[in-house]
Amino acid sequence: MEVISGSQDPLFIHNTPDSHHAYVNAGLQLDGSTSTIAQSSVKSCSTITEDTEDLQAKQSDKSASSRGCCSSCLRSHSDLPDNPTTIQRIKYAFSCPPHGKIGDCLIWIVLCLALWGCLISITWEMALPGGKLFSLLLLYVMALLAGLMADFVGLPSLLGNLVMGILFSSIPGINALGHNIDIYYSSVLRNIALTIILIRAGLGLDPVALKKLSCTVLRLAFLPCLVETVTMGIASAFFLDLPWSWSLMLGFVVAAVSPAVVVPSLLRLSEEGYGVDQGIPTLVIAAASIDDVLAITGFSIMLGLTFAKGALIWTILEGPTGMVLGILCGIVFAILCWYLPYKEKTNRSTYKFVIIFSLSALAIFGSHRAELESSGPILVLTLAFVAGLGWRKLGTEDPEVCANYRFMWEIFQPILFASIGSEIDIGATDPGTIGWGMLALLIGVAFRIATSFVVVMGASLTAWERLFIAIAWLPKATVQAAIGSQALDHVLQHGGDDIDHIRGQQVVTLAVMAILLTAPLGAVAVRFAGPRLLAKCQPKP
Template identity: 45%
Template sequence: MCSCCASSFIRLKNRCPRPCGLVNLLITQACVLALLFGTLWSVTGSECLPGGKVFGVVIIFIGAVLGGRLLGMVQFPGLPPIPPLLGMLLAGLILRNVPYVTDAVYVDAAWSAALRSMALSIILARAGLGLDPSALRRLKAVCLRVAVGPCVMEACVVAVVSHFLLALPWAWGFLLGFVLAAVSPAVVVPSMLLLQKEGYGSEKGIPTLLMAAGSFDDILAITGFSTCLGVAFSTGSTWMSILKGLLEVVGGVVGGVLVGAFLCLFPSVDQEDVVATRSFFLLGFSVFAVFFTQVVGASGAGGLCTLVLAFLAALGWGTDKAGVAAILGRFWDVFQPLLFGLIGAEIIVTKLSLSTVGLGVAVIAVGLVVRLVATFALVHGAGFVLKEKLFIAIAWLPKATVQAAIGSKALDTARDVGDDTLAKFGLDVLTLAVLAILITAPTGALGIGLAGPRLLSRQVKASEAVGDMPTPAGQGQDRVFFESRL
């Protein structure tokens, strides 16, 4: 191209208006989704047309992404954002229950179970990778009480109430209890970060306390669930069932230790693309552990094995784990809408019993009340005032990610076994898990946003208190004071 033509092209390019901001984002996302669908159609053919297996998965994925984005755009001043995962769940629920759309959006049960199991392995790997060893060593008594006490008490109460209200066997009652007992970091952490940014509760470290305890609470719930899952699907006497469940826990821990030790040594740091290789190994072993334990009939061991191997690998990698965590985060960005969309698509409203839904809401409500009271009581004596203890109890109610990850596990296992009675129990567990997400995720985020500024003291900079006036020289620019909002 001659210099004259080149200069003319540059002038034309500079004069041509370019879309930017929200318009550019919408066009980009639409083109990404269209390209995804077009590529899959060109590869799979009729399977990517309405009624095909690939079509259903793709539409649920696209619907979940759009639902999460739309709900994430809803923002109220002074309140934490509504969790996008709620929009993903609702998108799957709507696509599954709209006439005519349901027939076109067909999802094979085996495909759905496999994709949700892969999402579970990613969640567990990220949870194990994200544990802070230094926090474990200096874990204070109050953090331990908040992480363990409410989870165990809610699980036990839900087990008893569901046994009498929903006629669930004891093993299934405790399984349901640990499904419902886990708090959701996906709701709590963003809300705590927003309050921490504004200075609420920072003086006594309340946001840090809740964010640290959330991971331990989830691991305890997943461990309890894994044990109960092994007991619920074992045959023979009750004691043999309990022994089998404990053996699955021990087997999961031993397997995780062995694989974690391997990941600490291989690959060595002198190899090329060590971060990519470590990510491949961690993700591959995590998925293999979850699926292999299903094949051998020890489903309860897979999740615990993944947690342990990821935690030990993170210990060996030290600060280098950040690159692996970033890659797993990218995978989670893809599998999160799949997980919540497919969970929502498992619920067929016309097949739900009103009595099951009503009694399920009662079970969830009783568990939440017990959790609220237990949390309030267990933080007593830790130096918190009455309103701060009440806020901690409110902030410890939201549920979402763990319920979506393990809520369908029992139903999938029951379908593999081919037992209709166990499948009904599994559907009840899944229904209550979805109800818990729909009820507690938005109300929990709203409760934290409303209660935080009213119940917590605020730590602000002195310059902010005097209308951002400059601090006189020598007085200390970083001096802070505490403004009580009690």
């Protein structure tokens, strides 16, 4: 094969036999190369296809694994077995969507964050870290979390609220926030909580149960409370050198039983059938409300007498005058609530709730402004009881009203117990107050238990059942937290003497000690003693 002279292009070649063989050989080589390339391409494509399939398979496995992991976190895929272990309970508690205690905690966190944002927008510096409102809001959140933890381990949530308040003012570093809580705001919140307690106590008085168990209920409500008040008054006057007005006021503070601890435990026993045939849960629950009414009324009268000013005759008459005035005004307000809102009004229960709360708050705060502190609580109790009595007779009773107040109590309970706990600085508390105060409390509790055991002897109950009632009549919490700081608040707001400030601090300290001593002990004792001391009713065939 020769190239045409003068041309460098290999296409221009002579067509000779040699060139023909060359073409053929070149074509064979080209076909071989093409075949080789094609085979390589096919192999490459098949390899890529296999790699792609492997990658898709791995991604599918990862996706399935992710879906499996996510589905295991869903409550719909995490059914709790009949006898779950602790790990299974914890896993189920944190499953999504949020529910139970975790869901409640998240609800309150969102609400608190939203409230904090609103306060920052309105007050700015007061709601920022270091401000008075910020300290109060932080105390509320911490008390709420502590209450959930206490409830999780089987203790009353109010105990966690109280302990968190004490720690808030006692731990170095954190106590700077505790001491920064505004006294006025704290007092206002406690008075709102007291208003809710009084309304619930008044509405909770059942005339039918009182009539059925009148003698036994009245004996159980009045005698143990009065005996403990007098015993505590004498002991505190002797051990703590308190004047009689202060010592008796302290006696009424610590003498009240706590429905927040007693009622849930008794309802649980009642659902299980313990003591139902003898009417023990009904007896204790009905007497608890009257016991609280008596203690709060007595405290209000002694508070008015302790800080009364002016002539001696007015000092003597101020307590009874405030009591009569509170009862009369409460009856007038209650009659107004019988007919407003009218029967055909839509959302009637909501209007009832708002009207009663507004009138009750007016009574509490107005009595402080008028310096007739003893009349406010009595007015609220009378208003709630008479209003409930009239609604039952007129056929306009709405259960939603009590449910609304129960919800409000759940909101204000943490700040009530945490705020009174924050009044206690362990490092600054007199050891003598703790020691002698503890001795006085033990003496008062001992007399209370003995009296409770004796006063129900004529109610056709066995000795074991009477012992259970005496144990159930032990826990203290709600009333102590609500009124325990009233005297100290009065001294701080009216610029009292240093000695009155010390006495007010002693009353707060002993109120907190009474809660810490009796609330957990009473809750555990009622839960333990109920199935062992009470007879279980037999199911009807």
